[in-house]
């Protein structure tokens with residue numbers, strides 16, 4: 001289970017690369033022309049959105065043709081020197097592995113130079129990144145593959161790159177294809193996945209096979225069966241999608257007002273928004289001063305959030321939102337180009353338990369909505385944050401709510417920011433159960449009058465049900 005399925009099921013040869021048959025054929029022909037010693041273009045560029053098999057195809061090609069591989073990630077290079085050095089070695093026909101190991105070119109065995117995220121160097125023309133890649137393409141004696149998400153940005157900076165390369169497009173993987181890959185993996189892992197669940201996973205992936213496989217793995221954790229409910233409950237790809245597009249509004253666009261408005265539209269708690277921006281800001285703002293100013297805005301936002309928590313100054317939510325949207329967007333002086341690989345916040349990842357916080361939030365909001373006669377969505381957006389605070393602070397309120405909403409241990413743990421098996425969670429659930437089991441309606445009234453203001457807000461509908469069942 002600990003193994004990453006996207007790596008486990010990475011294609012080992014081109015025949016395992018699904019979708020994009022023309023791209024695979026073009027690559028095979030190109031490799032063949034190298035084998036015959038007369039390539040028309042010395043470099044190929046693999047262009048396409050994430051998770052469509054570009055890196056996999058490059059590695060599979062090398063495996064099929066028994067070529068060695070020198071893999072470099074352009075975004076890791078602090079300057080162009082490393083690429084220049086590789087260009088030089090490539091030009092001499094000799095290469096080193098990325099760990100510095102010497103690879104001889106005996107028997108005319110070719111070495112494939114793979115430069116991943118080549119477009120991520122495009123923002124640093126000042127350091128000669130693009131010319132270094134162009135030089136590599138011009139002078140290489142070994143096959144070169146560049147991998148890019150945003151070819152336009154890179155190609156317009158260099159005619160050598162534009163004209164001297166074979167361009168191979170990778171399109172999004174079609175839904176039925178994603179579905180059949182997922183079905184195969186599930187079968188191999190011994191997880192029974194319903195057709196409906198496969199459909200939802202495939203649809204949600206939006207042509208990104210990597211994310212589809214990841215979702216399948218996350219959702220299958222600890223299960224042998226997975227149906228639509230199991231998939232619908234998670235829905236984290238959904239937030240990932242919305243936070244994802246807002247990220248571009250904040251980091252790339254130059255309109256702070258629009259960034260603030262876009263962030264406000266996202267249906268997430270201010271804390272979650274902050275985590276997303278904090279996690280991804282360093283990937284977006286590479287200029288040190290921009291990053292410094294951006295982080296300063298984030299930390300001010302965090303200040304306001306903690307004042308909300310400490311003193312219930314809810315007005316400060318708006319300030320934190322302004323700082324995160326407007327403030328971070330306005331913090332940059334440099335333009336931000338190219339594709340940024342946004343990440344799901346580590347913190348949320350660590351915090352998410354078997355069911356996933358998102359699912360728990362949804363379930364609690366639904367119960368809260370039923371109790372207070374509002375939609376689950378409104379409950380989550382407007383009530384849940386303050387409900388959570390009250391729940392943490394006021395013990396009588398907590399007990400009353402666990403009882404009336406019939407909250408489960410996982411939900412209580414979520415509300416208390418605590419582990420499911422912690423003593424605090426166990427205790428409150430046990431006490432609430434005692435209250436429910438021991439005596440039904442009458443003692444409940446008693447506890448209500450005793451608890452005073454704490455249990456005032458909810459005039460729970462479940463009461464009625466209990467009265468009837470009396």
Ligand SMILES: Nc1ncnc2c1ncn2[C@@H]1O[C@H](COP(=O)(O)OP(=O)(O)OP(=O)(O)O)[C@@H](O)[C@H]1O
Nearest residue numbers: 006009010017018050051052053054055056209210
């Ligand atoms: N066309 C494909 N055929 C088979 N598996 C694929 C394909 N595309 C993606 N995958 C699966 O997704 C994983 C990631 O794919 P890969 O690294 O090739 O994507 P990529 O196009 O390079 O994405 P990125 O642009 O994010 O680097 C693979 O390890 C494999 O499990």
Ligand SMILES: [Mg+2]
Nearest residue numbers: 054055056116
């Ligand atoms: Mg890749």
